[in-house]
Amino acid sequence: MDDIELIRRARTGEEAAFSELVRRYQRQVANLVYLTMGTRDGLEDLAQEVFIRVHRSLPRFNFRSSFFSWVYRITVNLCIDEIRKRKIRRALSLEFLADGGDQRVLDHPAHSTPADDLLKEERRQMVLDGLQALSPMHREVLILREYQDLPYEEIARVLGVSVQAVKSRLFRARTELRNRLKDYIRGEP
Amino acid sequence: MTHEIWKELISRHVDGETTPEEERQLHNHLATCSECRDFQEDLKQLRPAIREAAVLDLGPSFVVTVNERLREEESRIDSWIAVERLARNTVMGLAFTVAVVLAVMASMRSREANAPEPTILTASNDSTAARVLLEHEELTKGDVLLAVVTK
Numbered sequence: 001m002d003d004i005e006l007i008r009r010a011r012t013g014e015e016a017a018f019s020e021l022v023r024r025y026q027r028q029v030a031n032l033v034y035l036t037m038g039t040r041d042g043l044e045d046l047a048q049e050v051f052i053r054v055h056r057s058l059p060r061f062n063f064r065s066s067f068f069s070w071v072y073r074i075t076v077n078l079c080i081d082e083i084r085k086r087k088i089r090r091a092l093s094l095e096f097l098a099d100g101g102d103q104r105v106l107d108h109p110a111h112s113t114p115a116d117d118l119l120k121e122e123r124r125q126m127v128l129d130g131l132q133a134l135s136p137m138h139r140e141v142l143i144l145r146e147y148q149d150l151p152y153e154e155i156a157r158v159l160g161v162s163v164q165a166v167k168s169r170l171f172r173a174r175t176e177l178r179n180r181l182k183d184y185i186r187g188e189p
Numbered sequence: 190m191t192h193e194i195w196k197e198l199i200s201r202h203v204d205g206e207t208t209p210e211e212e213r214q215l216h217n218h219l220a221t222c223s224e225c226r227d228f229q230e231d232l233k234q235l236r237p238a239i240r241e242a243a244v245l246d247l248g249p250s251f252v253v254t255v256n257e258r259l260r261e262e263e264s265r266i267d268s269w270i271a272v273e274r275l276a277r278n279t280v281m282g283l284a285f286t287v288a289v290v291l292a293v294m295a296s297m298r299s300r301e302a303n304a305p306e307p308t309i310l311t312a313s314n315d316s317t318a319a320r321v322l323l324e325h326e327e328l329t330k331g332d333v334l335l336a337v338v339t340k
Contacts, residue, residue, distance in 0.1 A: 015256060022252045031243035044247060044254075051255045052262065120241075127242040145204065146239045152206060171200040178231045185234040 003067040011058050018058075022051050025068065028148070029075055035143050036079040038132040046082060050075050069158040072148075076140065123184065130180040138173035145170055192224060199229045203236075 001020070009017035030047045034040065053074050061070060131139050144155045156163045178185070198215050201207050207215065219226050 015259075018259075019252050019256060022255050026247050026251050027245070030245045030247050034245050035239070035243050040245070043245070044251070047247060047251070048255050048258055052258055055259055056262075123238070124242040124244075127238050131239070131242075142235075142239070146236045147243050152204070167197075167201060167206070170204075171197045174200050174232055174235060175196065177235060178228070181235070181238065182231060185231055185238055 004063065007058060007061060007063075007067060010055070018055060021054075021067070025071055026051075028068070029071065031147065032072065032075050032143065033079055035128065035131055035147060036076065036139065037083065038128040042082075046078060050078055053078065065157060066154070068148075069154065072144070072158055080136070126181060126184050130177050133180060134173055134176055138169055138176065141166060141169040142173040142177065192222075195222070195225050196228050199225060199232060203229070203232045 001017075003021065003024075006017045006021050010021060026047065029050050030043060033043055033046050033050070037043070037046070050071070054071055057074070061067070131142070134142065140159060141155060144150045144158060150158070152163050152166045155166045159166070161169075195215070195218055198207060198211055202212070202215055219229065
């Protein structure tokens, strides 16, 4: 069954239809949150909140854009809100003052990693840190292209910009991330 | 062309978004420019690096948790709707009562306004009438009493 039919059924309150939509997109949403936030801390709660909002907004989905584009906007808006909240919480915490305020909000993985995965985890963290260092505008376009594999036209629709702007942002984002990860990606076997 | 322009072309090239003519020009340029070759190689590594970083899966229990949260939310909304309905009914009941009271009061006032002018012998003015009549010496208290009783 395609997304459209599932959305129609979910709108009528069919729980199984919405569950299927969740199953289809949960991995993408989780990784979008992960790449955008740069941490696993609170990730599952955020991913749940995305689908709660999706469910709440289903009656307003107009079928003109793809379901994923719509879910993506909800995910990104939620992540932006969360980043803002975490920054405020951190700014208000005593730990922030004690540390001189130089620690980043999103740099602590919530789970410990087995020893043999440490290297992989370190590499992942470097990429995540690199992505976090980009402006939100550049991070978004890079995630949509490199992770979601969306064509330029679809990225332009999701972001509400021209295809030319997508090309330009992608080039800037790639150049900046490449400069940050140059040593790491060249060290790869 | 500057390196900046070649690199922008390389960015589109790794996405397969270049024309055959651009591909030909780029191929010739890369044959002679090590800086742009390095750039191209690095860009090709970005995609696997990002994908390797995004390896999370939430597992089958995730959808169960989402459904539980949705049911909780629906139950909360139902509670609010019940509270709202009760509040609305209470307010409407009060408004109806007030409207009825006001209508009754208005009706009474209107009835009073339309009532005939009181005569000298209406109950409220009987004592005044009696006093006035008594002031005229021709009438006795018995005459006045008789007049009142007759009325």
